[in-house]
Each structure stands twice: as C-alpha cells, then as structure tokens.
Amino acid sequence: MRIRAQVAGDKATVRVLMSHEMETGLRKDAAGKTIPAWFIQEVAATHNGKPVMSAQWGPSVSKNPFLQFSVKGAKAGDKIAVTWKDNKGESRTDEAVVS
Amino acid sequence: LPQTALAAWTQAAFDAKTMAEAMKALGAGAPVSSGDVTITGPDIAENGAVVPVGVSTSLPGVKRLAVLVEKNPSALAAVFDVSDAVDANFNTRVKMGQSSNVMAVAIMGDGRVLFAQKEIKVTLGGCGG
Amino acid sequence: ALGRWESADAATAEAALYDVPAFGNVSLLHMTDCHAQLQPIRFREPSVNLGVGAMRGQLPHLVGQHLLKQLNLAPGTALAHAFTFTDFERASRRYGQVGGFAHLSTLVKRMKASRPGALLLDGGDTWQGSATSLWTQAQDMVDACKLLGVDVMTGHWEFTYGMERVKEIVDKDFAGHVDFVAQNVKTNDFGDPVFKPYVVREINGVPVAIIGQAFPYTPIANPRYMVADWAFGIQDENMQSMVDEARGKGAQLVVVLSHNGMDVDLKMASRVRGIDAIFGGHTHDGVPVAVPVKNPGGTTLVTNAGSNGKFLGVMDFQVKDGKLVDYRYRLLPVFSQMLRADPAMDALIRKIRAPYEAKLSEQLAVTDGLLYRRGNFNGSWDQLVCDALMQTLDAEMAFSPGFRWGTSLLPGDPITRELMMDQLAITYPMATLTPMKGEFIKTVLEDVADNLFNPDPYYQQGGDMVRVGGLTYAIEPSAGAGRRISDLRLHGRPIEADKTYRVAGWAPVAEEARTLPGVKPVWDHVETWLRAQGGRVTSRKPNLPRLIGVQGNPGMAV
Ligand SMILES: [Mn+2]
Ligand SMILES: [Mn+2]
CATH class of the missing domain: 3.90.780.10 (5'-Nucleotidase, C-terminal domain)
Structure with missing residues (x-):
C-alpha cells in the first residue's frame, strides 16, 4: 500500500492506494470461463493504534483502490495504519507517519 | 491490528439491485433526498473503470456513509462507518459500466436515511475541437 | 468601412484596420487554437452551430446573417467575412488568406508597442494540426511561439504528444520563456498538481493572476493512454480556491486562460466568483465581443478567439484602486495581405520548413x-x-x-x-x-x-x-x-x-x-x-x- 498522511489544519488528510485486482466475478477470460470474484471486502484504519474508521467494500470499487479520509486531531509524527481483508481471507496492513 | 476493527461484511447489501434494497439489507430505512448530503464526482468519467467519487455530510450524528452506482450489477459500492475521530467525508474510486446516477447515502443515528445523487456520464470517447 | 482598404498596399491597410487606440492600464493579447498553422491559410466559419436548451440563439450559437445582425456588422465587409461563412468563396478571394505566424507576429508587435507591458496568452491547441508539427514533434510550434513572445499558455492537443514530451517542452524549452499553467491537471495517484495552476505577473504596477484551465476532457476526447498518469476534469472547486488564493496574494485582476470551450466557460463564469475574465478556446468560436456573465461575486467577461491563427484578441482593462472598472475588447482578424510579414518570424518559418519543403508542396x-x-x-x-x-x-x-x-x-x-x-x-x-x-x-x-x-x-x-x-x-x-x-x-x-x-x-x-x-x-x-x-x-x-x-x-x- 502507498499511504500519504499530511497535516491540514487541525486534522490529517490520509490518502491510500492499495494494490488489488478487485475482480468482480462477472468477467470472462479469453476461453469464456468466468474469472472468480476477488476483491477487498473490509478496510479499517487506526490512529496511533486506536481504531478511527472502517468500511465495507463491494466489487464496484476500482482496481488498485483509492481511499481518502481525514483524521481529527492527528499531528505530525503520529502513526496511521490501514488494513484490508479480501474475500479470499487475505489481508494486508501498512503504516505511515503523519507529515 | 486488531481484526475487531474490521466491520462484518454484509453479503445481502452487496447483492442488492437498488438503493432501497441495499439500505434494507444494512438495517436502515427508506432513503429520503436531502440537501445536507453531498456526492462529488466528474460530470463525465475520464475512465469508466476508475471514477473518483466523494461522499460527505455536515450533519451531526451520522453513523454511516455509503456510495451507490444505480446501474451497476449490484448498486452498493462501499459503506463507511463514521466515528468521532474522522470527518464524515470519504473519497474513493468506483467502476461504472455505463452512464448512471451515483448516490451518497447518510445513515443517521436517529434512524433517518438521507441521500443525494448526481449523474455521471460514461462515454465512448473520441472527437474534439 | 474596411472594404475600401482591400486594394490598398499592405502598409496602408495595416495602419487603418489595426489602428486600435490603447485603453486602460493592463492589456492582454489572446490567441488560441491555431492548430500549428504557421503559414497563411483559408478558414471558413461554420454555417451550422446549433445551440440547444438555454444556449439556443445565444452567442456563440449564431451563424451567418444572424451573427451579423446581432453584431451590427454590414454584409460584404472584411469583418463580416472574418466572422461568418457568408459568401465564403467570393469573400475569401477578395480579402485573401488569413493568419500565418509572420503576419500575426507583426500584429502582436504592433499591439505590444501601443500597450506597454501587455502579455500574450496562448490558449492551446497550438502544437497540433500541421504536417510539420507532427513531423517535428511540435518543435516547430514551440520555437515559433517563443519567438512570437507567448508569455503564458495552457493546452489540449498538446497532450497527444504524450506526458514525457509535454514535460520536456514545459521544463526545458519553455523554462524562463513561457509559463504552462493548468489548475485542473493532477496526478492520478495522489492528485498532485502536474503544472503550475497559475502565475502572477505585474503589469504597470498591477498584480495580475492568470489561472490555467486545460481541456477538461482530454483523456476522453483523445487517447487516455497518452496521459495515463494524469487526471483532468472541470474542477470548479479547485478553480474557486485558486481564485481566492491569488486574490489573497494581492492579485488585483484575476483572469482564466481556458480551453474549456465557450459554453463550459459561460457556465463556469456563472458559478465561480472573483474571475474578471475568461479567455476561452477549444470550440473555435470567433466571437467578436466579450460576453458578461453574472455570478454571486459580480460579473465575469467571457471571450473566445476562434482558431487557425485567424484572430488575435485584444483586451484592455482599466484597473483602479485594486479593482477592474472598465474594459475594451476586440477580436482582430489577421488578414495576411494587410499585415506585413515579420522578417524574423518569416526566416524562422522558412528554416523550419526547408527540410520538408518538397514533401509539403x-x-x-x-x-x-x-x-x-x-x-x-x-x-x-x-x-x-x-x-x-x-x-x-x-x-x-x-x-x-x-x-x-x-x-x-x-x-x-x-x-x-x-x-x-x-x-x-x-x-x-x-x-x-x-x-x-x-x-x-x-x-x-x-x-x-x-x-x-x-x-x-x-x-x-x-x-x-x-x-x-x-x-x-x-x-x-x-x-x-x-x-x-x-x-x-x-x-x-x-x-x-x-x-x-x-x-x-x-x-x-x-x-x-x-x-x-x-x-x-x-x-x-x-x-x-x-x-x-x-x-x-x-x-x-x-x-x-x-x-x-x-x-x-x-x-x-x-
Ligand atoms: Mn482546437
Ligand atoms: Mn481543443
């Protein structure tokens, strides 16, 4: 994941780019076989370890998903971590320092 | 990270064909159009596979914000849980197979369900002056 | 009244048609959509340019006699020929070719001489449209625009040379000469600006902000793979913050150099506050007047300066006590036979064309x-x-x-x-x-x-x-x-x-x-x-x- 967390006034703007196919389960491959669904279903973020947001996603979210949100009271040096979990049970967590 | 931070995924909501069905599956009521909810997005998508959309509201007491694409095979794209620690303002990017209304829905703590919509056009491209 | 100059020699005609009295204290010259036409050409304005809905019958959706009537222009004159298709063949033979950078250069110099401090704005679609621009990867137009004295530009078809080539020209060729501005072009990943959103230039003591608006639908109208890492769009909100930011920095006059197209500019002018004028292009509308548009912040003037090097917009502003108080606008047709060729530009064009001359002709x-x-x-x-x-x-x-x-x-x-x-x-x-x-x-x-x-x-x-x-x-x-x-x-x-x-x-x-x-x-x-x-x-x-x-x-x- 690429995470950018930047102070903007009394909060931090967090922007996240995840690397994921986000396959809908509706597409067919060249041989006409349905490509199985494979997409991020759950996303969550913490600020210095404290949960601040969570989300549920469906396959309509674009490939290599983008997410932006603002964390109130976050200051330079604080840590923002983002976790995703997909429908195959795979998950990933990355962390960034607020600048 | 504690896995408890992740919300439980609601299959029925992501199978729903309409905004009303999706709200029902999320345990919410019938959505009412509101000027206090904002949906942002381009008028014409630069790439139907990657359409930037934003959902927000300035109303206090919002519990969840959702993004829906009316004409997608399943209408619901994303649901964000709003906590006191974040703004009720999220941006993401969604897929759109064709021109459609895109909706932002705010599920309020007092049970109200408010929405706003805008048309985003998906075109074949070409031409120009 | 201009008709009688048709048979006069170039110098006399130039003096008459282009003797435009200066006005005010800030002047901006505007060219747009020349589509790489370095040589004089002919260009027929449309006989069909329909406006629908609220745009029906409004500028720029007036053609032929309807436009002449609205502007009080007499048929058969040089100006009527410049702005309409009417009787095109006969009038074109009579008034000759239009445009050409050597002739345009003479006009720009003339306007700059009577308007000290005037800037030349280029609305884009400058690098594409001719064989030599394609064969030189726009180098011919880049060199010609530098010699012409373009100060600020934005773009559309420029982007069809690909991101790398655009950046190369903007960062190298244009460095210290031309500012390429576009508030609405951002990177596709985190939305960082790709170009300067605007520049502030001081003209006769008046700080003037020029905000760029590139063609919002470039990745749709043209191949997206050519601008794969960049996002465009109209971006009204960002435009508003750029206007406010420029005002905050002391700009007394805020203008937008736009490639939106005129209908989009008219709508933008009704929504965004604090823009004094939008200099528009893309829709190739040769509109002889500035259209005032009301918005919650006041009035914004909207112009569109045609295409193919056929016109030069001349906007004179009177800025007093930090505010725009009055203006004069003219869209001058560039009649090649009424303007002498500028020798330096003429020499550059000959040099550009020399290796290709046989193939071209x-x-x-x-x-x-x-x-x-x-x-x-x-x-x-x-x-x-x-x-x-x-x-x-x-x-x-x-x-x-x-x-x-x-x-x-x-x-x-x-x-x-x-x-x-x-x-x-x-x-x-x-x-x-x-x-x-x-x-x-x-x-x-x-x-x-x-x-x-x-x-x-x-x-x-x-x-x-x-x-x-x-x-x-x-x-x-x-x-x-x-x-x-x-x-x-x-x-x-x-x-x-x-x-x-x-x-x-x-x-x-x-x-x-x-x-x-x-x-x-x-x-x-x-x-x-x-x-x-x-x-x-x-x-x-x-x-x-x-x-x-x-x-x-x-x-x-x-
Ligand atoms: Mn053009
Ligand atoms: Mn154009």
Whole structure:
C-alpha cells in the first residue's frame, strides 16, 4: 500500500492506494470461463493504534483502490495504519507517519 | 491490528439491485433526498473503470456513509462507518459500466436515511475541437 | 468601412484596420487554437452551430446573417467575412488568406508597442494540426511561439504528444520563456498538481493572476493512454480556491486562460466568483465581443478567439484602486495581405520548413469544389475523407471524427500533401475497418450527439458530430440522451439492429488499434485515393442528417 498522511489544519488528510485486482466475478477470460470474484471486502484504519474508521467494500470499487479520509486531531509524527481483508481471507496492513 | 476493527461484511447489501434494497439489507430505512448530503464526482468519467467519487455530510450524528452506482450489477459500492475521530467525508474510486446516477447515502443515528445523487456520464470517447 | 482598404498596399491597410487606440492600464493579447498553422491559410466559419436548451440563439450559437445582425456588422465587409461563412468563396478571394505566424507576429508587435507591458496568452491547441508539427514533434510550434513572445499558455492537443514530451517542452524549452499553467491537471495517484495552476505577473504596477484551465476532457476526447498518469476534469472547486488564493496574494485582476470551450466557460463564469475574465478556446468560436456573465461575486467577461491563427484578441482593462472598472475588447482578424510579414518570424518559418519543403508542396490533386470542415454535422473535407476510406478499405460506411480544426480550400486550389495533412495530422492516425452491429452504430451516434447537444454544457466535450459516409440518419438535437437519432439507413434501406456492417474509421482512442496487422495511417488512404482521381477531385456534397425540430434556430443558416 502507498499511504500519504499530511497535516491540514487541525486534522490529517490520509490518502491510500492499495494494490488489488478487485475482480468482480462477472468477467470472462479469453476461453469464456468466468474469472472468480476477488476483491477487498473490509478496510479499517487506526490512529496511533486506536481504531478511527472502517468500511465495507463491494466489487464496484476500482482496481488498485483509492481511499481518502481525514483524521481529527492527528499531528505530525503520529502513526496511521490501514488494513484490508479480501474475500479470499487475505489481508494486508501498512503504516505511515503523519507529515 | 486488531481484526475487531474490521466491520462484518454484509453479503445481502452487496447483492442488492437498488438503493432501497441495499439500505434494507444494512438495517436502515427508506432513503429520503436531502440537501445536507453531498456526492462529488466528474460530470463525465475520464475512465469508466476508475471514477473518483466523494461522499460527505455536515450533519451531526451520522453513523454511516455509503456510495451507490444505480446501474451497476449490484448498486452498493462501499459503506463507511463514521466515528468521532474522522470527518464524515470519504473519497474513493468506483467502476461504472455505463452512464448512471451515483448516490451518497447518510445513515443517521436517529434512524433517518438521507441521500443525494448526481449523474455521471460514461462515454465512448473520441472527437474534439 | 474596411472594404475600401482591400486594394490598398499592405502598409496602408495595416495602419487603418489595426489602428486600435490603447485603453486602460493592463492589456492582454489572446490567441488560441491555431492548430500549428504557421503559414497563411483559408478558414471558413461554420454555417451550422446549433445551440440547444438555454444556449439556443445565444452567442456563440449564431451563424451567418444572424451573427451579423446581432453584431451590427454590414454584409460584404472584411469583418463580416472574418466572422461568418457568408459568401465564403467570393469573400475569401477578395480579402485573401488569413493568419500565418509572420503576419500575426507583426500584429502582436504592433499591439505590444501601443500597450506597454501587455502579455500574450496562448490558449492551446497550438502544437497540433500541421504536417510539420507532427513531423517535428511540435518543435516547430514551440520555437515559433517563443519567438512570437507567448508569455503564458495552457493546452489540449498538446497532450497527444504524450506526458514525457509535454514535460520536456514545459521544463526545458519553455523554462524562463513561457509559463504552462493548468489548475485542473493532477496526478492520478495522489492528485498532485502536474503544472503550475497559475502565475502572477505585474503589469504597470498591477498584480495580475492568470489561472490555467486545460481541456477538461482530454483523456476522453483523445487517447487516455497518452496521459495515463494524469487526471483532468472541470474542477470548479479547485478553480474557486485558486481564485481566492491569488486574490489573497494581492492579485488585483484575476483572469482564466481556458480551453474549456465557450459554453463550459459561460457556465463556469456563472458559478465561480472573483474571475474578471475568461479567455476561452477549444470550440473555435470567433466571437467578436466579450460576453458578461453574472455570478454571486459580480460579473465575469467571457471571450473566445476562434482558431487557425485567424484572430488575435485584444483586451484592455482599466484597473483602479485594486479593482477592474472598465474594459475594451476586440477580436482582430489577421488578414495576411494587410499585415506585413515579420522578417524574423518569416526566416524562422522558412528554416523550419526547408527540410520538408518538397514533401509539403507535392501536389496530389486539384479540387473542383470548396473544401472545408467546420460545422456541426459534416463538411466537404470530411466527406472527402469518408469517401476515400470507404473506397480504399472497401467499407459500407465510414466515420470521421468531428474535429473542428482543418483549413479550407477554394475551388480550383491544388491539394498539396501539406493541405491534406492539415486535416489529418494527429499522433493516433490509424484507419481501421470494424465490423459493427446496427445497434452499436446507433449507440455511437447517440453517444456523440449527447456530447454535442447535452443541455448542460458540463456534459459536453466540444467538437462536432461524427461525420458519416454511406449511412443516412435523422437527428433531433433537443431530444434527450439516447433518443436523438432515428431513421438510420444504408442505400435507403433501414439499418438492422442485429446485422453487422463494415465500418471504416480513423483516430481510434484505443491503444490496441495502433498495432493491428496491416493497419495504416489515414493519410496513406487519403493520398492513395486522391492520386487515383486522375488529377481532379470532383465537388463533394456533404452527407447531412435530416434535422428535426431546429426550424428557425439562428445557429443554422437558411
Ligand atoms: Mn482546437
Ligand atoms: Mn481543443
């Protein structure tokens, strides 16, 4: 994941780019076989370890998903971590320092 | 990270064909159009596979914000849980197979369900002056 | 009144037509959409430029006698010829060619001499539209614009040279000479600005902010793969913050150099506060007046300066006590025979052309009829291209994009390779033969029609209706999306939804089309066809759709 967390006034703007196919389960491959669904279903973020947001996603979210949100009271040096979990049970967590 | 931070995924909501069905599956009521909810997005998508959309509201007491694409095979794209620690303002990017209304829905703590919509056009491209 | 100067020598005519008294304390000169025309050319204004909904009958949707009436211009004069298609052939022979950078340069110098501190703004579509611009990867235009003294520019077709080439020119060639501004171009990852959003220049003690607005729909109208890492869009909100930021920094005058197209500019002017004037392009509307638009912050003036090097906009502002209080605007036609060629620019153009001169001047045929492109539905040049593609590709029908650039030829004019390339010189030139279901053909026409006739200009892309060869249809511009096109026929027989037709086309926006086996650039086909005509190309009658519900619309000549 690429995470950018930047102070903007009394909060931090967090922007996240995840690397994921986000396959809908509706597409067919060249041989006409349905490509199985494979997409991020759950996303969550913490600020210095404290949960601040969570989300549920469906396959309509674009490939290599983008997410932006603002964390109130976050200051330079604080840590923002983002976790995703997909429908195959795979998950990933990355962390960034607020600048 | 504690896995408890992740919300439980609601299959029925992501199978729903309409905004009303999706709200029902999320345990919410019938959505009412509101000027206090904002949906942002381009008028014409630069790439139907990657359409930037934003959902927000300035109303206090919002519990969840959702993004829906009316004409997608399943209408619901994303649901964000709003906590006191974040703004009720999220941006993401969604897929759109064709021109459609895109909706932002705010599920309020007092049970109200408010929405706003805008048309985003998906075109074949070409031409120009 | 200008007519009597037609036979005067260039110097006398120049003195009369271009003796524009200076006014105020801040002057901005504006050129746009020259489409790389370094040489004098002919350019016929449209006879069909329909406005629908609230735009019906409003500038810029007035043509011919309707425009003359609105502007109080006498028919038969040089100005009437510059702004309308009326009696084009006779008037063009009488008043001669227009544009050419050497002549434009003389006019720019003249205006700058009487307006100390004046800046020259270039609205874009400058690097594309000619053989030499394509063959030099825009280097000819970059060098010519630096010599012309362009101060600030924004872009559209510039981007079709790809991100790397644009950055190379902006960062190297333009460094210290030209500021390339675009508030609405951001990176696709985290939305970082790609170019400076605006510049502030002090003119006679007045800080002036010039905000750039690149063509918002570049990745849609042109191949997205050429700008893969960049996002565009109209971005009203960001425009508002740029205006506020510039005002906050002390700008007393805020203008936008825009490539939105005039209808989009008019809407933007009604929504964004604090812009004094928008200098617009893209839709190629030669609008002789500045249109005032009311918004919650006051009034914004909107102009559009035509195309092909045919016009120079001259805006004089009076700024007093930190505010715009008055203005004068003129859109001056560049009549090549009434303006001496600037020797330095003339020498540069000769140098640019020298290596290509033989290739450029090679005659392919002579045209019997008038050849032009501009108009909502078709032009004789596009008809020629459609005819050529149908025959060389053995297609039942042909589509040609509704481009608004392309020069005009008079009956009897030779068609040289250069003049042919004026219609075709793009970086994604492949011509394709595609099997298309009848249903999809209708979808294509509906899609383009909505981009042209959507009643909300933010849903329009500029450009004109796709030109069709072979196929006939009816169109009701004021109908809703998906309901404008009907009565599709091929050789009089209705198009069948499930039947597959062989359709020729060019300028594909899909990357794969570049590498299809046997695929050739459109100019190969057109050149082959021109040479096969035995020296003369007979008059082309444009295949026009049957129009429904446009009777009395002043955007159409009767
Ligand atoms: Mn143009
Ligand atoms: Mn343009």
